[in-house]
Amino acid sequence: MPWDAWLTATVVVALFAVLAFTRAAPDLVFVAAVVLLLAIGIIDPAQGLAGFSNQGVITVAALYVVVAGIRETGGVQWIVHHLLGRPRSLMRAQWRLTAPVTLMSALLNNTPVVGMLIPAVGEWARKYDLSVSKLLIPLSYAAILGGTITLIGTSTNLVVNGLMLDRIGQGFELFDIAWVGVPVALVGLVFMILTGRWLLPNRPSVRAQLEDPREYTIEMEVAPDGALVGRSIEEAGLRHLPGAFLIELNRDGTILPAVSPQERLRGGDRLIFVGIVESVVDLQKIRGLWPATGQVFKLDGRRADRHLLEAVVSDSCPLVGRTVRDARFRNRYNAVVIAVARNGHRLPGKIGDIVLRPGDTLLIEAGAGFQAQTCNSRDFFLVSRIEEAATPRHERALLAASILMAMIFAVTIGLISMLVGALLAAIAMILTGCLTLERARQSLDWSVLFTIAAAFGVGAAVEATGLAATLASGLVGLAGQDPWLVLVMVYVTTALFTAVITNNAAAVLVFPIAATLAQDLGVSPLPFAVAIMMAASASFATPIGYQTNLMVYGPGGYRFSDYLRAGIPLTLVTALVALLLIPLVWPF
Incomplete structure (x- = not known):
């Protein structure tokens, strides 16, 4: 040689x-x-x-962008709940995953199949305490x-x-x-x-190693005429959330503790959950479920454009010693407190009645400007954004799925190449509002x-x-x-x-x-x-x-x-x- x-x-x-x-x-x-x-x-x-x-x-x-469009519209949660289901063991989980993937890859290009399932498998593994590796x-x-x-x-x-x-x-x-x-x-x-x-x-996973131990109590409401009405707690996927559990259900003022997994949900039901911050993110993504505080819907802009953040109250914050309601948090910061943790532990009771103290960690829903607005403020010691916590755009889920299916069909019959199909689908995801340009940029794994x-x-x-x-x-x-x-x-x-x-x-x-x-x-x-x-x-x-x-x-x-x-x-x-x-x- x-x-x-x-x-x-x-x-x-x-x-x-x-x-x-x-x-x-x-x-x-x-x-x-x-x-x-x-x-x-x-x-x-x-x-x-x-x-x-x-x-x-x-x-x-391009496929990273397409998959991000599916994820941002709630497609990942649908795959986890309906396609992958609830495995009883690791071996069954592997079989439930690999058998349909093998069949799909025989007739479809296997790259988009894998790209679509990577985030779903990660969430599925976390939900059922499986090793993603x-x-x-x-x-x-x-x-x-x-x-x-x-x-x-x-x-x-x-x-x-x-x-x-x-x-x-x-x-x-x-x-x-x-x-x-x-x-x-x-x-x-x-x-x-x-x-x-x-x-x-x-x-x-890296996320599991860095998981935040802080616990919150959060109250969620079943949307009237939403996707969860008439479904049982188990069917709605609310029984096996990672790091969270349902402690009670409030229905028209009547408290139902130790809720049965077969209990059917009704519009207006208020569900009280206890869990770590990751579980709150999961709750935010479930279609037909929203924070029980009506203040969330008074914020400016669409929910899909807001973020979850954690902020630690400083000793010089003007809200110290006052309840969340009396402090008029939304009017002051254009943000809403949806849960509070103190010394790493949850605080029970209604959010509006909690008296804030220095060192309290607030879980906040706010627009993109909140972090920039408070970064130099003495009101909070620390403000950090929770990644992957955006509320899915469920109303565009069918549109995103249609774009993906159209791409796969056109490539499979040889109408266009995989490259052209992926690029067209990525552009369509952005132009139709399934995905913002900022999220498209962030989706690329460089x-x-x-x-x-x-x-x-x-x-x-x-x-x-x-x-x-x-x-x-x-x-x-x-x-x-x-x-x-x-x-x-x-x-x-x-x-x-x-x-x-x-x-x-x-x-x-x-x-x-x-x-x-x-x-x-x-x-x-x-x-x-x-x-x-x-x-x-x-x-x-x-x-x-x-x-x-x-x-x-x-x-x-x-x-x-x-x-x-x-x-x-x-x-x-x-x-x-x-x-x-x-x-x-x-x-x-």
């Missing part, structure tokens, strides 16, 4: 070592590797920065397995099919590869769920986007220096003249390169080598093409092997080694199933 190929190999090995044995941020490591390759002249700027203009990276960025890798793996079932399940299958048509004028029909894809997906799902308790990390983009630069170096072609030829050449051994080496080679460069690039690189070997051996190229499809799609061993793996990297709190531990055994199991079945379905 030339010197630049050896240097590239050294950089790639060092990159993997840093990711595997340190906790360095993946985006920093990948960008540093690209900068190093640029500095020593292995790649030029066009190659190193090509990932930042790559269609896949831009598509993922036990769920997000299975989410990505299930989407990848679903992509192996049909020709349109992943773009790699289409790329290989196109290469087949160009080379021998023969390709595959939509469900041809299902003969192998379905068994691979089933075996992969069963293996993943049965071994998940040992192979998947049990790691709390660490994931930089990691994916920089990975393209590293892959370009592996290809441009001839390192990939040299290794591929050498590995496949080890098999000799036995067609089945050649098939195994084609699979292994494709899988290895998919872990380093993109799956499409790996398929394009290995296919001509495999086709030439099939011609020299005098056997059919079809089994080799299917092996490349399976190996390039079923990439589980590294986070850079497939973009959905990278998408769940940060939200799951994962490390590089987590993918090695969970992904290598799954790769071996699915490879064994595929390699046993491929020659039976497509003989040499």
Whole structure:
């Protein structure tokens, strides 16, 4: 190999070592590797920065905006309540999540499926006290397995099919590869769920580690003619809120303590909850439920444009020694107190009757200007905004869902590309008011986007220096003249390169080598093409092997080694199933 190929190999090995044995941020490591390759002249700027203009990276960025539109209109809560439901165990939770994802990914592009479910799975895990790290890798793996079932399940299958048509004028029909894809997906799902308790990390999310222990008492009212009227406490999703419980129900002045989960709600019911601040955020997002204080509806602007904040009362605050009602808090600050905590504990009773003291923590609903207005004020020691606490725009939920479905349908039938579909849907979310421009900007996960983009630069170096072609030829050449051994080496080679460069690039690189070997051996190229499809799609061993793996990297709190531990055994199991079945379905 030339010197630049050896240097590239050294950089790639060092990159993997840093990711595997340190906790360095993946985006920093990948960008540093690209900068190093640029500095020593292995790649030029066009190659190193090509990932930042790559269609896949831009598509993922646009999908973040689309998913934010679904989240801001309450779609995430609907998915948690209706689609995922209430699991009785971790294993059942994994099955309820992965089975429908696998089916959806067989016919839909798996990237938007994963993007849509990441926030829903995070909320679902918190609601039922599940480790999110036990769920997000299975989410990505299930989407990848679903992509192996049909020709349109992943773009790699289409790329290989196109290469087949160009080379021998023969390709595959939509469900041809299902003969192998379905068994691979089933075996992969069963293996993943049965071994998940040992192979998947049990790691709390960053939010869980920083969870605020302060407790509040909050009174919520069932909206007349709202979505909750006529539903039981359990059906409304009010029984298993994380960190909160319903202590009583006030109906027309009659107090109902120890409320039964089967109690039917009526318009005007007042529900008294006790819980931490995260639970108050959850209550704010439930459609048909609003704070019982009528002061909230006297504030300026729409509720969807307001925020929840916490403010600590100072000893110089003019409200000290007065009740919230007498202090005329809303008139003074254009904000409403919806709960009060003292020394970290809840204060019972009506909000308006609480006498404020220095050090009290107020939970406040206010417009965007409250924090700027009080940042230099001596009335409060500290004012902090609670993230992800905006009230969903439920009235636009159907519109947001329609935009998402239209995007998926148009992409699935081939009317537009995934890139164009994602960009159009993102713009539609903003223009229709499902999402503000500010929230759209905040929805972008720049660490994931930089990691994916920089990975393209590293892959370009592996290809441009001839390192990939040299290794591929050498590995496949080890098999000799036995067609089945050649098939195994084609699979292994494709899988290895998919872990380093993109799956499409790996398929394009290995296919001509495999086709030439099939011609020299005098056997059919079809089994080799299917092996490349399976190996390039079923990439589980590294986070850079497939973009959905990278998408769940940060939200799951994962490390590089987590993918090695969970992904290598799954790769071996699915490879064994595929390699046993491929020659039976497509003989040499």
